[in-house]
Amino acid sequence: MNHPFIFIRKWNRKPVFLALLAWTVVFFAIFQLLNAPLITSAAPYGIVSHQFAWTPDRAQAIISSWAGRPSLFAVFGLGLDFLFIPSYLFTVGLGALLAAGRHRNMAVWLRRLGIWATYAVFAAAAFDVLENIFQARQLLNGVVTYPLTVLTGICACFKFGLLGFGILYGLFGWLLPKTR
Numbered sequence: 001m002n003h004p005f006i007f008i009r010k011w012n013r014k015p016v017f018l019a020l021l022a023w024t025v026v027f028f029a030i031f032q033l034l035n036a037p038l039i040t041s042a043a044p045y046g047i048v049s050h051q052f053a054w055t056p057d058r059a060q061a062i063i064s065s066w067a068g069r070p071s072l073f074a075v076f077g078l079g080l081d082f083l084f085i086p087s088y089l090f091t092v093g094l095g096a097l098l099a100a101g102r103h104r105n106m107a108v109w110l111r112r113l114g115i116w117a118t119y120a121v122f123a124a125a126a127f128d129v130l131e132n133i134f135q136a137r138q139l140l141n142g143v144v145t146y147p148l149t150v151l152t153g154i155c156a157c158f159k160f161g162l163l164g165f166g167i168l169y170g171l172f173g174w175l176l177p178k179t180r
Contacts, residue, residue, distance in 0.1 A: 040065035099173020124162035131155035
């Protein structure tokens with residue numbers, strides 16, 4: 001079954017994955033620093049609280065709690081997230097593909113599930129882009145409407161769900177003993 005990483009030669013996949021994993025961890029650490037000023041009583045999880053605000057009133061309360069300097073962290077973080085998306089896309093997707101390739105003798109459906117996990121990460125990235133656009137409209141343009149807050153939440157749910165599927169498959173595949 002074909003997969004989206006066919007352009008990376010089989011013997012290069014693991015070194016590329018390890019380099020991307022290190023890069024992604026660095027990115028994640030930067031996001032933790034950017035998210036710290038966004039943690040308020042209205043947004044106990046920082047930017048993630050805004051992603052799951054669901055209502056205009058809640059979203060507006062979160063944005064208002066970031067008035068001044070923290071709002072710059074939110075906007076900068078959104079911009080940086082557009083660079084982070086390809087990083088986690090390739091890291092998690094390639095990790096799932098490598099995990100599927102570790103088990104030649106496992107059931108065909110389980111190996112195919114690994115290929116689907118790589119595609120799922122691409123879908124997660126698409127939802128992340130949409131989520132960022134919806135959040136940017138709220139943060140930069142001050143447009144906090146019911147459709148935008150709901151669409152942001154829906155995109156966040158799909159993003160985290162599909163990304164979680166890819167991560168869990170990758171971890172599951174690496175924890176199982178390798179077959180020959």
